[in-house]
Amino acid sequence: MPRKKGFRMRRAPRSIKSKSDGNACICSEKLLLSVVAGSDVPAAPLSCDVNALIACSVVAAIKHVISPVCTWVYTDVDDICVEGSKLATYVREASQKRNHKKELCKLIEEHNVFGRKWNVEIGLPVYRDFGSFEEENVMYEKVQEYLLRDGMCLLNLHGAVSAIIHHKDYFVMVDCATRDVFGMASGIGTSVAVFNTCLNDLMVHIRNLRKSLDAQWFAISSISVKMGQEDSELQSGTVFTDKPVDIESAGHIRGSFHQGNEQFKYGGLQCMAIALVSVAKHKVYSVFSWQTKDVDRVLVLGNELYTALRDTNRISQRSNVLCVHDLPKQTIIDGDNFLFQYGEFVSGEVDVVEGELIDSGACSSLSIGLETIFAQYDTCLLTVCSSTCAIISQNGQYALVDSHARSVVGMIDENGRSVVVYFSSLKDLFNHICLLSTGLSEKEKPFEIAGIYVTVKSSQLPILSKFSI
Template sequence: MGWNVSDLNDVLIHGDYLYSAMRDAGKINDCTDSFVQVAELPDTHTLNNCTFSIKYGQLLTGLFGISHYDEGLQGFAMSFDEAVKQAFQRFDACLVNMNHTICAVVRQGSWYAVIDPHSRHSDGTYAQYGKSVVTFYGSIESLLIHFKRLGASLNAKNRPFEVTGVEVNKCEQKSKCSFPFVSTTEHNEMKMNAGTDVCPQRSCIRGSFHQGHPRFNPNGGKQCAANSLIAIVMSKMKNVLQWTVSDLNDVLIHGDDLYSAMRDAGKIKDPIDQYIEVAELPDTHTLNNCTFSIKYGQLLTGLFGISGYDEGLQGFAMSFDEAVKQAFQRFDACLYSNKTIFA
């Protein structure tokens, strides 16, 4: 119930990664349209360094809009309303497949949330040029009314539907993935809490997009300070040597969210280009429901490519190499600008 647009975007991004992994592993059996069937979905999945076990209930099926069936079909086919009610008698979530489009329904307390990744109007019905949506319903009756409207917009009447209950649990051996707060020392050091006794699987990871991509308009190309800070924060949650393309994409998505929040709050002082100065970055930040404290070291500066300075600048300006070395004498992370290096 506390989701925002970023969370829904993350659903589509991580869902696409799962689909690609299943496709590449040959686990999708539909050779014509390459749709995933619920029976093909995995029974374990790792997300944000947490592994979850997934159990699926009995497949409940029938023809949408049909309440009564011939005697031979009774006990096998049922109405859509009955299928949803049966699913929520045993589960707090279910997958609904209607006219070859699958969405998730999650119950939290007395509320139901429909998480639909397809093109929809704000009321959750089909739209040719819509967006993914999460819609909320205070009772199962209002939830069923939503699906009646959705079914009508999809021309699903008299077509087969499937409802499958789903139970998801976090695996005990991964309980440590409840991310700890960032600790600091008297030297303002941000300690790495992810182990470093691993080797990266590759020398470079390339994201699916860059910060100037049109998806980030109107912020595109201005978020480098916010993205860099998010990268440091995310390195506290998962060892950067184990990052994947998904993690790098998340840096840019959450960095853009931070930039937008700072812009909307009037915390960016640059009136022309709207670049963030490191001095404007926050000293606390919340990511994935964990709050981190952030402390910044002394600003280290100089002219790039210049090693020796006049006597009047010594002690203030230094070479780039010296600035980096000094930063890593006291810190495990730093921010680099083409103007300055900040530890």
């Protein structure tokens, strides 16, 4: 496997260090074992319990946050399997008791793991079939992307799910299935944590494990773990808080991918549809309480809306880029029936603040345009240099939902992801748009702001995956 140019695994550790010296990192103190195996030696089951392996992999990620993987001994591996089994049982029973399926992450957050609640975010999996060097290359790039960003990820080899953890100089594969002393598939064996000293060695181990499993496909998902609220702070059955985001401390919420992601049929053209879905979902669940999975969900739903419009020839332009007049006035999104009323709009050039067109009222400066729209609307669509995003106002705060490839602060980044950027004033929002437009174009920077009224007609409809347009 060739080494990828520019990949340097240097990052601040995300683990929350324990107050106990016994849980402190020991990487610099001794050479670690290549494999840490559990003590339970079961025979391999006739079929693979994917849900149980996912649960154990999530628990492994949580365990690393509590105690760095370099400190693990066989009892830690055993504890992961026990806690993972409890979590899998809870998820299965909770799902059966409810009339509708609840997201896995929300079920995980309701259950105590190692004595407390946890906030876990799992990204959408990237699936590929084995069979070519190019597909294996995708695995390599996704693994390094997620490890660089989150320090961990989930790997599914044809149903065999493992957690991969990057810690200091080690790349550790935590595998709670039945494995031999080398971490390969076996008829009898134990759960293992296999330590690799570089990314290439990890890929060699994955390749060998794939052969021992005869895996025909793989999937990779991102995962991040944070300590949740204490039990006394949680309301029964509630995972999210309705408190507004602290703009000074939060600043942004990032998605796991952007609208050009390869999972989308018409990637790169859906920004206006995604923006419309953003303002709709805000009516149901405030954008100021969103998490990464909410941003991801908006992109997926917006892509579905765009695809429905395009496949039914509802887009007027030959470029297949949406205009406001192409958007539906009523549609069902994620089970809720929304009515949209498209109102006043203003347009102009970002860098033009005066002149004959502005004096005549034909155009507007950006600052006056923002003030005009938000004097009448709480939500709008902003298009700058053909890129559309949603802007939402609530209690004097502003959120800009941008589905394009953006950096943490919402600027152009070819390796970026979707993002929601929060502002505590209209002036800060204005400055952000001006800075963003500079990256979008060195010459003309046309903008258009369209105000929208959104009404939820009914929230009692069955959840549908298709859109009524």
